[in-house]
Amino acid sequence: MQGSHGSAYGLKYQARSIAAQVADTENTRWLVGTLSLREDNEVHLIQLADNSADILCEGLYTHQNEIWDLAACPFDSQFFSTVYASGGDFGAAIWRIPERGQGGNRVIPLQNVVNLQGHTHKIKCTLWWPSGKHNQLVSIDAENLYLWDIETSLKTAQVHGFASAGELSHMASGCWDPHDVNHVATATDVSVQCWDLRSMNQTNKIEQAHMLQVRHLDFNPKKQHIMITAGDDSRIRIWDLKMPNIPLQELPGHQHWAYRVQYNPKYEELVLSSGTDSRVNLWHVALALSGDAKPRSPFGSPKGPSDSLLRAYTEQEDSVYGLAWSTRDPWVFASVSYDGRVMVDSVPQSVRKQLTSRR
C-alpha cells in the first residue's frame, strides 16, 4: 500500500456500511455489508494483502436483509452487529462468523447470535463498548437510545436502559466516548446530544452543531471532550464539549453532505471524511486546540490559517457512505460508495513523514 493509487474491490450490490475488524490485530481487515432491497445481501470479510495492494476476500457470508449499518465487536473477531431492514421491517442483530468449512470460499450463512428486539423506529446504528471486553452495547433508532446487556454465549440480550430524544427527532448516528465509558453522544437533528448511561439522561448538548441534520460524529481518541461532527450542510466542525456554543474549528468539508467523519485512531491530527460528493477527504487538524487560542478573524477569513485539506481522494464515483480506518495500520483506510465499490487508500508518504517525525 505504498502507491498513490488505492486498490479497489467490487461488491455485487450497493453498499453503505463498512467497519474495521477491530479485534483482529494480525490482519488489515474490514467487514462490508451490502444494501440490496430485492436480493439476498452479503457480508464480505476483506483483507488487504500484506505485501501487495491486492484486496482479498477472506470470507463471504449471506445476510438476508439489507444492511444499513455494521459494527465489529472490539474484543472478539468472530462477532459483529448489523442494522438491517427489509421492506417495512427493521431490526438489529449480533452475528457470529462461522468457521470456515472445507469448501474454502463458499458462501456461508451467518450464525445469528441474538436479535435486539424492542425498537419502534428504524434503527440507525449499534455501538459496541469502546474498548476491551464488556457485555454492553448501545443501539440507536430515530428517536430512542437503548443500552443492552449482551450474553453472547447464552444468546440473550436484555434492555439495560432506555432514553428518548423526543418525538419526531431524527437521530442519525452516535459515538461512544472512549475516555468516559458512561458517555455516549448522538447526532440528533441539527444538534449533538450527550447521554449518561448510568442515569440515561441527557447531560450536555450542542444546540446547533450544523445548519442541517448532523450525520456523523466521532470523539478525539487522545483528548477528552473533543469531538468532530459532519452534517448535511457539508461542513465538518470540531467541538470542545466544555464550550458547546462555538466550534473550535471548522473545515470546509464537502461539496454536498458530509456523511462520515473519523479521527485516525493513532494520530489525532488526521481526520478522514467522506461525503455525497463522492469524495474522501483527508484533513490535518492542528493540535493546539484550546479555548484561549481562538482565531480572531472569522472562519474562512483569507487572513486565517490556510486550508487544512491534505488530500482529496476522488476515485469513488458515487456517494461515499462508509468509511473506516484500519485498526492495524494507521496509514490505511477503506471507503465504500453506494455503487458497491470498496477503495482502500493510504495516507500520503509526505504526511506520514511529517507526523512520525513530530513524535
Next chain:
Amino acid sequence: MAMGQQDEKTKRMRELLSSFYGTGSPESDTPTGYGRRDTLQGINLPNFDVDHYMESLLHNTPLDRLLQRHVEVAAEIKNLDSDMQMLVYENYNKFISATDTIRRMKENVAGMESNMEHLLDTVTMVRAKSDGINASLCERRERIEQLNGTRSLLRKIQFIFDLPQRLRKCMNAEDYSTAVKYYKGALPILQAYGQSSFRSCKEEVDELISTLTDKLQAQVMDQAVQLSSRARAVTLLQQLNHSVDSMVERFMTAHWDYLLGNFVAFGAGKPETNEPLTVGFYPQQGLKALDTTTDVQKRLVEKDLIQDFIETAGTFRTLFPSYEMRLIGAATKLFDESFYLKHFVGAGVLISDITQMDELVPEASLPERASKALEDAVRQHVATKFSHLSDQIKAAIVEEPSSIAGATADVSRPLKASLDRAQATIIQGSLDVLQDLKLLLDNSKEYLLRWRDEYIDLVQGGFQDLFTNLVDHFLSRCLKSGFDSASASPDKLPEATPSLVLLLALLSVYIYQTAVPQITEVVGTCFVGGGVMGYEARPAFVPSEICRFFHSTAERLLQQYVDVQAQKLSVLVRKSVETPNWLKYKEPRDVRMFADLLLQEVEILEGEVQQLLDPGSTRTHRHTDSSGSIGSSRSASTREDGYSGTSHRSNMSHRARNQLLERDVAKLFTERVEIFTKLEFNQASVVSTVVKMTLKSFQECVRLQTFNRSGYQQIQLDMHYLRDPLHNLLDNETVVDFLLDEVCLAAAERCLDAVPLEMAILDKLVQAKLAKKESSKSTSHK
C-alpha cells in the same frame, strides 16, 4: 733520577711564580690527550707523573737521545735559575720602597693628633658663647611677635567697626559691588564673634545688608533699570547668599504665568472651530473655516504672543544665567499646555516663530515638540477620518435590509439600489478622504516636510486597515453569526439575510475590481514616496493583498449565499421525502405541493439574483468524459453486472478487477455530467448551482427511503412536473435531466416493485395540475 728531581723542581718553581703573578700556568688548561702525564708536553700539569715519565723515557729512548735530553734539561734548569734570581731582585726593590713610604706616613700622623685636639677645644668654646647670646635675645623676640599680632587684630577690629560706615557710604554712592566686597570680607569675623563682642556692630551691618538686599531686589525687579545692572544685582545677591530661587519664582509668577495665560486663552479661544475638527463630523468645512476666517486675526495674536515670549525669555536668560533649566522647564510647560489645546493648523503656523524661540532656548528642543504636537494632531486627524469613513460604509450596508423591508413596494429593484448606494459610499467616501488628506499635505508642505514619508505611510496604512477591517466585517456579518458574534463581538449585529450576503459578495467584487484600483491610482499620484520603514518592510498599502482578500471573500460569500439558499430548498425537499409513509403510499393522483413551493423559491431566488448579477453564459456545464472529474454517474450496464450471477466465487480479487474493468469501460461510453462546478458570478451559475444542490439532496433523501410502487410513481410524477419549469429557469437541459433521472433512478432502486408510470399518464397528470394552477391563479387575481 737527578733529572727527574730537577724537573720537579722546575715545575714547582713555575707554579709558585705563576701563582705569585696571578697567571694560571699556560699549559694547565690545554688538554693533551695522549701522553699527558708521561710526555714532556704534560710537564706543567699538576698530575704529571714524574716516575712514569722517567720510566717511559728510560725504556723507550736510546742512549744518545737520553744524553741529549739530559743536556737540554740541564740548560733549562740554568735558565730557570737565572729567571728566578731576576724576579727576586725586582721584588726586593719594591719592598724596600714600600717600607720607606710606611715609615714616612707614621711620622706625619703623629704630628696631626695634637693639632686636632686644639681645634676641638676652640669649637667647644664658641658654642658655649653662642648659646648664651641666644638665651638673652629670646625673650625680646617673643614680645615683638605678640605685639605684632595685637596690632593686626586691632586693625581688623577697626575695619569691622568702620564697616557700617563704609557700607553706608558705598550705598549712598550706589556702589553696591564694593559694599558686597567689604561685607564678604568681614563676614567670617562677624559670624564668629557676632554674638559677643561685635553684637551691636553686626546688627548694624545686618540691617544695612538687608537694606542693600532689598534695594538690589528692587533693582532686579525694576524693569526700568538697565538690563546689565539688573543682571549685576542678581550676581551680587547671589554673592550675598541670598536665595535667588524665590526671586526666580517671583519672576516666573509675574511674567510667565501671564504669558501662559495668554497662550491658553488663545488656544481655548477657538473652541467652536476646533471642536468639529476633532469630532470629525464635517471635517472639510471645519478646516476651511479655520483656514480662512480666523487666520489673519489668529496670526496677529500669535505674533504678539511670540514677541512676549521672546522678550520674557530673553530677560530671564540675562538675569538668571544659571537658571537655564528652570527656563527650559517653564518653556516646555508653556508649550505643552498651550499647544496641546490647539489644532495643528495653528501649530503649523507657529513653527516658524518657534524657530525664533528655539534660538533663545535651544535646550528646550521646541521644534521637536512642535512637530511632535503637529504629528499627533495629524495622526489623530487621519485616524478620525478613516474611522469615520469605515463607519459610513458600515452604516451604508446596515441600512440595506430595512430599506428592503420598507420600500420594496415602489422600488422595483431594491437590492440593486442599495448595492449602488453602498458602492457610491465606498468610492466617494474614500476619494473624499483622500482629497482632504491631500489638501492637508499641500497646504502644510514645509511643516510636514520632515516626516512627509511617514505621513504618506500613515495614509496608506489607513486604507490598508480600512479594507482589512471591512473584510473581517463582511465575513463576521455573514458567516454563521449565530455562534461567532454570540461569544466574540459585543456589537451584536442582526443575522445577515441571504440577500445581504449576496450584496456583500458583490460589494467585495466591486471593491477589488473597481474601488481599490481607483484608490490605488489616486494614492499613487498624490501620495508618492513613503516607505520610511525601509525596503525590507512591506509597504503600508498593498493593493494586491487587499484585492486578494476581497476576491476570496467574495467567493466565500457567494458560496455562503448559495449554501444558504440550497439549504433552504434542501429542508423543503427533505421534508417532502421523509414525511409520507412511502411503503403504504396510494396511487399518485396529483403532483405534490412541495414541487410548487420549490419552483416558487427558485423563482424568488432568480428574482434576487437577476437584480445583482449578470446573466452569464448559458454554457455552465461542461460535458466531459475525462476521468478525475467528480460526479455521480452510473451506467445501466454496471448495475446489470451487479445483478448478474453469483455462483463463481473462486477468484474473488480477479473477479473484482474484471468487474471494475467492465465498469470503467462502460464509463467511457456514458456521458458524464459534473454536478459540482465552480461557482461564478453570474445568474446562471448561481441558480443552477442551487438547483443542482437541491436535486442532489433530493436524490440522497430518496436513497434513505424504501418505496412501494405508488411511492415510486409519485416521485416519478413530481420529477416529471419539475422538468419543464426547471428547463426554463436553467437553460441547461442536460444537467437538469440528468439529476431528475438520478432521483427517479434512486427511487426505482429503493422501490420494492419498481413499475414506472407510462409517459402518457404522467403528461396527463401534469397537464391537470397546470390547469388547476392556472385557474387558481386567475381566481386569486380576480
